[in-house]
Amino acid sequence: MQKIFDEVNSLDKRCYEEFFLNEDILMEHAASSICSYIEDIFEENKSVLIVCGSGNNGADGLALARLLYKKFDVSLYLASAPKSPMAKLQYKRVKTLNIKEVDEPFEADILVDCLFGTGLNKPLDEKYLTLIDTLNSYNSFNIACDIPSGINHFGQISSSTFEADVTITMGALKTSLFSDFSKDYVGEIIVSNLGVQREIYETQTNKFLLDESDMKLPFRNKKNSHKGSYGHLNVVAGCKKGAGIIAAKAAFGFGAGLVSVVCHENLDLPYHIMQTHFISENCTAIAIGMGLGKYETDEIRKILNKKVAKIVDADLFYDDLICEVLDQEIVLTPHPKEFVSLLKLCEIADISVQELQNNRFLYVEKFCKKYPNVVLLLKGANVIIAQNEKIYVNSFGSAVLSKGGSGDVLSGLIGSLLAQGYKPLEAAISASLAHAMGARNYKKNNYSLIPSDLVEEIRKL
Numbered sequence: 001m002q003k004i005f006d007e008v009n010s011l012d013k014r015c016y017e018e019f020f021l022n023e024d025i026l027m028e029h030a031a032s033s034i035c036s037y038i039e040d041i042f043e044e045n046k047s048v049l050i051v052c053g054s055g056n057n058g059a060d061g062l063a064l065a066r067l068l069y070k071k072f073d074v075s076l077y078l079a080s081a082p083k084s085p086m087a088k089l090q091y092k093r094v095k096t097l098n099i100k101e102v103d104e105p106f107e108a109d110i111l112v113d114c115l116f117g118t119g120l121n122k123p124l125d126e127k128y129l130t131l132i133d134t135l136n137s138y139n140s141f142n143i144a145c146d147i148p149s150g151i152n153h154f155g156q157i158s159s160s161t162f163e164a165d166v167t168i169t170m171g172a173l174k175t176s177l178f179s180d181f182s183k184d185y186v187g188e189i190i191v192s193n194l195g196v197q198r199e200i201y202e203t204q205t206n207k208f209l210l211d212e213s214d215m216k217l218p219f220r221n222k223k224n225s226h227k228g229s230y231g232h233l234n235v236v237a238g239c240k241k242g243a244g245i246i247a248a249k250a251a252f253g254f255g256a257g258l259v260s261v262v263c264h265e266n267l268d269l270p271y272h273i274m275q276t277h278f279i280s281e282n283c284t285a286i287a288i289g290m291g292l293g294k295y296e297t298d299e300i301r302k303i304l305n306k307k308v309a310k311i312v313d314a315d316l317f318y319d320d321l322i323c324e325v326l327d328q329e330i331v332l333t334p335h336p337k338e339f340v341s342l343l344k345l346c347e348i349a350d351i352s353v354q355e356l357q358n359n360r361f362l363y364v365e366k367f368c369k370k371y372p373n374v375v376l377l378l379k380g381a382n383v384i385i386a387q388n389e390k391i392y393v394n395s396f397g398s399a400v401l402s403k404g405g406s407g408d409v410l411s412g413l414i415g416s417l418l419a420q421g422y423k424p425l426e427a428a429i430s431a432s433l434a435h436a437m438g439a440r441n442y443k444k445n446n447y448s449l450i451p452s453d454l455v456e457e458i459r460k461l
């Protein structure tokens with residue numbers, strides 16, 4: 001996994017104070033990393049338009065123009081005059097060369113956005129919104145320097161935000177790149193070194209970006225084993241029984257030795273899934289909430305108080321019953337609307353879904369501070385998984401998964417790993433990654449996935 005930081009100013013400052021580097025050295029590295037990227041990917045003499053703002057993001061662009069000049073057909077478009085001391089210095093350097101400055105942007109082969117980086121501190125006015133719209137209308141290969149212009153510190157976007165194919169971000173990953181809104185704008189994210197290797201530049205953090213290698217699949221190492229060695233998951237089915245059945249099928253395909261659906265009515269289940277009217281004696285984990293609908297509160301309370309691992313989803317986030325069990329190390333998997341309800345029930349915040357989406361990390365932190373035992377998985381374009389002070393981001397998911405039933409598959413996967421003895425946080429992380437990787441491997445068009453396809457792909461991981 002990789003570290004994510006809310007801000008990097010303090011990391012830059014540390015470079016100056018501890019390693020005796022200066023702004024100029026850091027900027028030179030920032031610009032050379034974009035230069036190397038362009039040199040590696042594109043043939044010489046391709047046209048490059050670098051669009052610069054007045055601050056140090058623009059200064060990075062000016063330095064880049066100097067580095068690319070002569071090898072590529074470089075043009076500079078200065079959207080505003082250089083203002084920061086480094087921008088002025090870089091411009092002075094540029095002026096000694098004969099680099100083209102254009103009065104209007106145009107469609108070049110490569111477009112580098114150096115308008116605003118971490119310094120964007122107010123809404124964009126009409127002039128910049130129109131400029132960004134114009135840049136987005138081109139068919140250029142789009143590179144964002146540090147952050148696509150229009151994304152602010154909190155990961156909120158402007159009505160016009162630069163749509164990057166690649167974001168080359170300076171020094172370390174920033175939290176703002178992983179809001180749900182940012183997902184459509186950042187493209188591939190590459191981290192540039194700023195004069196020392198990343199592991200030296202980076203300090204301590206509580207946020208991490210998950211890599212594929214963080215997915216621990218439930219491979220079986222013991223030769224002498226039987227079905228009981230891999231746990232027994234009980235999936236509690238409610239009014240909408242399909243949800244529980246989808247979860248049960250996903251769980252079975254993900255390694256649980258036994259899976260039973262708990263339901264009072266007789267169900268038509270595949271032969272390998274069992275049915276029970278009450279929680280099984282040898283149950284090692286419970287998945288509950290999916291499609292629950294109307295239910296007998298006391299019965300659900302009894303289930304929630306069973307001393308086994310649990311994943312709780314969906315309808316239970318609208319019932320204050322949930323607040324009774326938040327001292328347990330349970331996994332909760334709300335989508336934003338459910339999390340808003342949960343925040344209200346827990347008296348943490350009474351907010352809209354929009355406010356949550358604007359500040360996903362903030363509200364996850366608030367929730368986990370109050371309930372440090374709970375493992376919270378907040379669904380979204382970038383899934384956030386958190387327990388106590390640690391926050392993990394799974395950015396592998398895609399729109400393929402935006403379907404009814406995908407969440408039930410996820411509940412089943414988490415339940416399956418819990419039943420097999422994974423710790424709740426490990427179960428949430430590995431199941432969430434497997435869920436996203438299954439979707440990634442699905443090769444038909446991106447609107448056609450059904451839950452059984454997803455389970456099939458996950459079985460092949």
Ligand SMILES: NC(=O)C1=CN([C@@H]2O[C@H](COP(=O)(O)OP(=O)(O)OC[C@H]3O[C@@H](n4cnc5c(N)ncnc54)[C@H](O)[C@@H]3O)[C@@H](O)[C@H]2O)[C@@H](O)CC1
Pocket residue numbers: 012023026027030053054055056057058060083084115116117118119120121122123124125128145146147170194
């Ligand atoms: N040590 C450093 O400071 C380093 C900085 N680097 C670059 O510097 C960037 C940060 O530079 P700055 O702090 O100068 O900030 P920016 O260059 O991101 O933007 C600040 C400038 O934009 C103006 N501005 C902000 N919001 C605006 C708005 N809505 N409309 C119009 N103008 C607006 C500000 O008045 C200021 O002039 C980073 O993103 C990175 O690209 C890199 O070179 C690496 C080293």
Ligand SMILES: [K+]
Pocket residue numbers: 057113114115116117144145146147148149
């Ligand atoms: K930028």
